[in-house]
């Protein structure tokens with residue numbers, strides 16, 4: 283059913299503070315009605331819609347499917363007794379709208395994720411597999427390199443009942459379990475495979491956004507991006523490091539409202555025929571990091587969104 287993450291909507295008290303943060307992060311901003319829409323360079327797909335409002339809040343998540351998937355989602359919603367309603371936000375796109383078990387808004391559209399038109403990064407030379415022959419990976423111009431996010435890969439939402447969220451998103455939307463940490467953390471991928479997770483849930487007293495995560499071209503871009511943000515006064519929240527869940531390299535930055543944004547690179551990809559994939563079910567610490575520059579700070583798993 284659901285095969286891609288399209289974009290998220292976030293209500294924030296000041297659009298210009300959002301613009302400054304995300305433009306420095308590497309996204310491109312444009313006004314869209316009263317909202318501010320952020321995209322990755324060289325990719326024709328909205329990734330974040332910032333909506334002016336009284337307090338910062340993850341407002342909705344927009345997910346992509348195909349025509350057959352839309353029919354299946356609609357019948358699963360009906361079976362689960364979930365009502366499809368008119369769009370609760372003034373947005374210029376279609377699809378269906380409904381709420382998950384904790385009242386968070388979801389939009390599902392018949393839509394393919396847009397391709398990135400950016401050139402592929404240089405090949406990597408690893409022991410026994412040397413693929414960049416006679417070409418430099420770095421030159422003088424590399425010193426001017428900036429992080430250029432390719433796509434919004436995933437988000438982690440807080441949930442007061444991770445098991446209930448997992449049941450809904452797997453049964454009604456067709457997402458699949460990739461790894462979990464008991465009832466504290468669960469990573470779900472799309473119905474057709476792909477990234478290890480496009481959505482994950484972390485336990486909290488109430489819903490909210492833990493982090494958005496953007497794929498960049500290589501490990502250099504993770505750190506060039508993170509260091510650019512830190513030099514401008516934003517806070518490094520955790521990283522660099524490499525996760526166990528998803529295997530991606532990471533560095534998290536605090537956004538102006540205390541949620542997190544992650545640069546990531548080299549995430550696990552799981553095929554649609556996933557017969558060889560065995561989900562882990564371990565402790566949260568065991569899923570967090572193979573290594574990191576320092577342990578995750580105590581506030582890393584905290585939910586800074588205020589409940590309604």
Ligand SMILES: [Fe+2]
Nearest residue numbers: 436493495544
């Ligand atoms: Fe992440």
